[in-house]
Amino acid sequence: MTNFFSILELTLPFFAVVALGYAAGRTNIIDPESSGSINIFVFYFAMPALVIGALARQDIAAILDWRFLGGWLAAALVLFGLGMLVSRSFFKASRQEMALFGQGSSIANIGFLAIPIVDATFGSEGVRLAAAALIIDLMIMIPLSIMIVESAGGGTPEAAVKRALVGAIRNPFAVAILVGVALSASGIGLPGAAGTFSSFLGGAAAPTALFALGMSLSQRSVGEKLAPVFSMSFLKLVVHPIVVALILYLLGLPASIVTIGTIIAAMPVAQNVYVLAEHYGIMVRRSSAAILLSTIIAVFTITLMLFLLA
Numbered sequence: 001m002t003n004f005f006s007i008l009e010l011t012l013p014f015f016a017v018v019a020l021g022y023a024a025g026r027t028n029i030i031d032p033e034s035s036g037s038i039n040i041f042v043f044y045f046a047m048p049a050l051v052i053g054a055l056a057r058q059d060i061a062a063i064l065d066w067r068f069l070g071g072w073l074a075a076a077l078v079l080f081g082l083g084m085l086v087s088r089s090f091f092k093a094s095r096q097e098m099a100l101f102g103q104g105s106s107i108a109n110i111g112f113l114a115i116p117i118v119d120a121t122f123g124s125e126g127v128r129l130a131a132a133a134l135i136i137d138l139m140i141m142i143p144l145s146i147m148i149v150e151s152a153g154g155g156t157p158e159a160a161v162k163r164a165l166v167g168a169i170r171n172p173f174a175v176a177i178l179v180g181v182a183l184s185a186s187g188i189g190l191p192g193a194a195g196t197f198s199s200f201l202g203g204a205a206a207p208t209a210l211f212a213l214g215m216s217l218s219q220r221s222v223g224e225k226l227a228p229v230f231s232m233s234f235l236k237l238v239v240h241p242i243v244v245a246l247i248l249y250l251l252g253l254p255a256s257i258v259t260i261g262t263i264i265a266a267m268p269v270a271q272n273v274y275v276l277a278e279h280y281g282i283m284v285r286r287s288s289a290a291i292l293l294s295t296i297i298a299v300f301t302i303t304l305m306l307f308l309l310a
Helices: 001-028 031-054 066-091 095-106 110-124 125-150 157-170 174-186 192-202 205-217 226-248 254-264 272-280 285-308
Strands: none
Touching: 001 110, 001 205, 001 285, 031 095, 031 110, 031 125, 031 174, 031 192, 031 205, 066 125, 066 226, 066 254, 095 110, 095 125, 095 226, 095 272, 110 125, 110 205, 110 226, 110 254, 125 157, 125 174, 125 254, 125 272, 157 174, 205 285, 226 254, 226 285, 254 285, 272 285
């Protein structure tokens, strides 16, 4: 039990910052309309600085670990398909709803939650693997979801893929990953003042991202039918990490990488599923409720997984 409480002491500060952001949003200490500025700072400045700094210090071969990338993609496709199957079989979802349900079941909140936690727990190795997982999610899984949604709505798959890929490439996280990989491959890294700048700005990423996440959650509610919301949350928080752990283990990856990959997969439903739901006017309340509920439950499930694995 002592070890469990030690892990709890590690994870509670992260979720305490999320709770502070939630309280600030609910009490209007910070105007909910101005919370977008905090998200912009995290999304475009602080988190990219953290990612670039972490990747620039890594060996290029470690960043482009094809077994990890392939394993993460395989697990994501399994969960995406399973989410679509569950939504169709039990909740009579349309094809567009099935795509968003699959996305919510297979894509973790890496940017605003996984990176701060694995950075503090596992250091630059954790950030490296989180960035690798982001590559798959941004370049393959989200475009796949958009392609299905748009093709079901009458659009052509080719146009949907093009729009999705352009959006992914313009994503600040994707740009930061590309810059970090380029610096690693060049052998230049981040020398002198550039390294100091990256570390200084990136140091603000974790607390600000967690606070911004709490602000975002304060505008959500679980006022939705609970069966589909619980189903998506269960697939994301329980089934996804189990599948990731199994696939990475079968691929023969080191235990440390299996552990970090499993912890990343244990993160709650990502914010981007709500962004797409709102954009297309599909499953908006259900996706919002799943983000809130899965994040609340993740306080306990992530702590438990860290205790069992790390």
